[in-house]
Amino acid sequence: MSLFLQRTFDSLANGSAYAALAVAISMVFRSTGILNLAQGQLAMFSTYIALVLATGPSPYMKFSSNTDLIGAAWPVWAAILGAVAISMVIGAFTERVIIRPISADPVAAVGATLGVYLLLGAFVRKQWGGRTMFLGSPFPQTVEDRWDIGGARLWHDSVGITLTMIAVLGLLAVLQRRTKAGLAFRAVTSNRTGSLLVGIRVSRVLMLGWALAAGIGALAGGLIAGEINVRPDMMGRLLVFGLAAATLGGLRSPVLAFVGGYLFAFLETMLGGYVSFVDSQVTLVWALLVLIIVLFVRPSGLMPRTEAWQQR
Amino acid sequence: MTAQGSQTSSVKRAAWIIVSTAFIAVCLRVAFFATPKIVTDLSNVVALSLAFAGLVVLTHYLGLLSLGQGAFVGVGAYAALHVVNDFGAPVLWMPLAGLLAGTLVGAVVAIPSLRLPKAYLALLTLSLAVAYPIILRQVDGNLPVTLNGGFVAPSWTGIAENDEHIWEFFLVAAYASVTLFFVQGLLRGPIGRAFIASRDQPEAARAFGIPVYRLRLYGVALSGGMAGLAGGLLMIPTNFNDYTHFPEELSIKMFALAMAFGGSRLISAIPGAIILIFLPVWLIDRNWVVEYGWVGLVKSEGFIYAALLLATAYITKGKGFMHLFERRQPKSKMQPSNRQVTSVVRGLSDLEEQLVQLEGLVGDRPDIRSRQETKD
Numbered sequence: 206m207s208l209f210l211q212r213t214f215d216s217l218a219n220g221s222a223y224a225a226l227a228v229a230i231s232m233v234f235r236s237t238g239i240l241n242l243a244q245g246q247l248a249m250f251s252t253y254i255a256l257v258l259a260t261g262p263s264p265y266m267k268f269s270s271n272t273d274l275i276g277a278a279w280p281v282w283a284a285i286l287g288a289v290a291i292s293m294v295i296g297a298f299t300e301r302v303i304i305r306p307i308s309a310d311p312v313a314a315v316g317a318t319l320g321v322y323l324l325l326g327a328f329v330r331k332q333w334g335g336r337t338m339f340l341g342s343p344f345p346q347t348v349e350d351r352w353d354i355g356g357a358r359l360w361h362d363s364v365g366i367t368l369t370m371i372a373v374l375g376l377l378a379v380l381q382r383r384t385k386a387g388l389a390f391r392a393v394t395s396n397r398t399g400s401l402l403v404g405i406r407v408s409r410v411l412m413l414g415w416a417l418a419a420g421i422g423a424l425a426g427g428l429i430a431g432e433i434n435v436r437p438d439m440m441g442r443l444l445v446f447g448l449a450a451a452t453l454g455g456l457r458s459p460v461l462a463f464v465g466g467y468l469f470a471f472l473e474t475m476l477g478g479y480v481s482f483v484d485s486q487v488t489l490v491w492a493l494l495v496l497i498i499v500l501f502v503r504p505s506g507l508m509p510r511t512e513a514w515q516q517r
Numbered sequence: 518m519t520a521q522g523s524q525t526s527s528v529k530r531a532a533w534i535i536v537s538t539a540f541i542a543v544c545l546r547v548a549f550f551a552t553p554k555i556v557t558d559l560s561n562v563v564a565l566s567l568a569f570a571g572l573v574v575l576t577h578y579l580g581l582l583s584l585g586q587g588a589f590v591g592v593g594a595y596a597a598l599h600v601v602n603d604f605g606a607p608v609l610w611m612p613l614a615g616l617l618a619g620t621l622v623g624a625v626v627a628i629p630s631l632r633l634p635k636a637y638l639a640l641l642t643l644s645l646a647v648a649y650p651i652i653l654r655q656v657d658g659n660l661p662v663t664l665n666g667g668f669v670a671p672s673w674t675g676i677a678e679n680d681e682h683i684w685e686f687f688l689v690a691a692y693a694s695v696t697l698f699f700v701q702g703l704l705r706g707p708i709g710r711a712f713i714a715s716r717d718q719p720e721a722a723r724a725f726g727i728p729v730y731r732l733r734l735y736g737v738a739l740s741g742g743m744a745g746l747a748g749g750l751l752m753i754p755t756n757f758n759d760y761t762h763f764p765e766e767l768s769i770k771m772f773a774l775a776m777a778f779g780g781s782r783l784i785s786a787i788p789g790a791i792i793l794i795f796l797p798v799w800l801i802d803r804n805w806v807v808e809y810g811w812v813g814l815v816k817s818e819g820f821i822y823a824a825l826l827l828a829t830a831y832i833t834k835g836k837g838f839m840h841l842f843e844r845r846q847p848k849s850k851m852q853p854s855n856r857q858v859t860s861v862v863r864g865l866s867d868l869e870e871q872l873v874q875l876e877g878l879v880g881d882r883p884d885i886r887s888r889q890e891t892k893d
Binding site: 240303307311312316317319321322323324326327330332442444445448449456489493496500501 | 576580582584625626628629630632633634635636637639640641643644645647648651652655765769772773776813814817818819820822823824825826827829830831834835
């Protein structure tokens with residue numbers, strides 16, 4: 206029982222990252238109908254920004270003239286918040302400059318998101334190389350920072366990451382339900398033409414959606430960096446789990462995508478822990494198989510069937 | 518056919534024969550006189566052209582997105598290699614195992630994802646592209662698997678035993694030509710037209726009795742099969758396979774090139790294959806890969822592909838650069854704001870006109886009416 210509990214606790218941090226990426230993907234898809242494949246790379250890029258903010262000018266910097274502006278090193282939490290703010294600007298900029306002019310054609314728009322994916326990857330590799338770097342966690346991370354519950358160890362940073370992500374989703378829900386901007390966002394996702402007719406500035410709302418998605422991705426990247434370290438391919442695996450989790454929510458429900466993120470992390474940890482021939486790498490394959498089976502059996506994911514079939 | 522039309526057609530046929538003959542002559546010249554390295558690279562180009570052609574069918578004919586074409590190629594390579602090593606199949610037939618495996622995996626991916634919005638196919642194929650190297654590493658291990666067998670040219674070819682790369686090139690070219698010829702024929706016929714109808718006007722296509730879901734399923738399976746065949750053909754000059762051969766970046770690069778250079782003709786797949794094989798060689802030859810800073814970024818492969826994708830999205834609206842050179846249909850005087858609604862309205866008004874004509878015809882012919890009444 207204690208082993209099962211331990212594995213459940215172990216899945217919390219990864220689940221938070223998958224859930225955050227899934228929510229970000231769902232938000233963009235729901236509002237624009239575009240699958241943002243650059244979401245993972247945007248999060249990875251933001252983590253590097255957090256790293257620069259946290260460590261100050263580094264000997265690895267190749268574009269040294271730009272990094273002098275940053276000055277002294279910031280605490281990790283401040284660096285992550287700074288990276289979130291910068292990422293939101295980058296997300297809004299991406300929507301305004303790259304996506305909006307071609308948003309009418311989904312194929313071109315998906316191609317453009319892949320262009321951003323490749324561009325960010327190339328930039329990071331040329332700027333910082335392919336080496337692994339360490340950012341650290343904003344939460345206590347020493348061996349003593351844990352609670353012992355039922356013979357299992359619950360680490361403070363896992364709880365911190367999980368609670369932060371739940372708080373962010375709660376804030377997002379409040380933003381959507383209680384503010385004018387949120388009302389406009391819900392109106393645009395529900396009926397874009399209708400929203401235009403009643404005077405909502407759809408383009409600004411969409412830009413806000415992209416900015417929020419980029420911010421959530423950046424937060425996920427910054428928080429999980431303490432667990433998996435910073436490297437150019439850090440988000441590849443997370444993106445696949447994020448996409449799979451978003452699929453469980455029918456690509457349209459951030460709440461179900463969030464639940465899907467934790468569900469996939471739980472599944473990943475349990476398969477890796479209890480099935481002898483599944484190692485940590487191969488859990489990705491099992492997640493893929495589960496995704497295919499879910500699409501076979503219940504194409505709408507966790508969403509009510511009627512709503513999903515209306516998308517066809 | 519008018520005399521002018523017949524003349525144009527014969528001129529076209531003659532031009533086609535001349536170009537084909539010149540192309541075959543160039544291929545023969547290159548195969549026999551170029552260095553083995555170049556011939557092997559060209560074999561890879563020809564093999565990968567098939568995978569690109571499959572992607573062109575998917576993106577430009579069906580309007581679907583596959584981000585896992587590299588993984589389909591990998592599946593074909595794996596199947597081709599193991600059908601020889603584990604089951605003792607003749608090496609000449611091994612690309613067909615790749616074709617079969619690619620088709621099967623394509624169908625398995627397509628069946629669940631095509632029931633949902635188009636984004637799901639992109640999502641699932643991207644997941645496959647990420648998962649494939651991990652699966653292969655688990656199944657085959659870290660070390661490369663080598664093909665048990667070789668390709669010795671028959672004596673009637675006159676190719677020396679040391680020049681097996683020439684024979685391998687001809688084998689790959691023969692497989693690829695036959696496949697491209699067959700698929701091009703398929704696309705020129707009713708199936709190709711149905712593909713385009715299901716891409717542009719799926720609702721209208723359904724109304725005309727075209728099974729859109731099944732057609733898309735066939736399209737994805739065909740595309741997967743072509744990629745699988747390409748994987749099988751790649752094993753002819755390469756002779757070994759490991760998990761690093763088909764990473765997820767390969768799939769994304771292939772998608773970028775297919776989007777940029779794809780068009781309504783399968784021949785547009787060739788530039789993509791050439792760039793995919795020769796761009797890294799070109800960058801390494803110029804020592805560009807070791808440069809850093811802004812200049813290094815601009816000279817990097819990732820930046821070049823990103824620029825290509827963004828340029829394709831902006832300049833051609835995702836239709837590809839070949840589209841700019843293709844013959845345009847004359848623009849109609851009416852520029853409808855909603856093509857789908859307009860086509861339905863036009864169809865209904867045509868139907869109404871025909872009904873009126875038919876009524877008039879029946880009204881003018883009392884004998885038809887009286888015969889009908891007698892029958893009733």
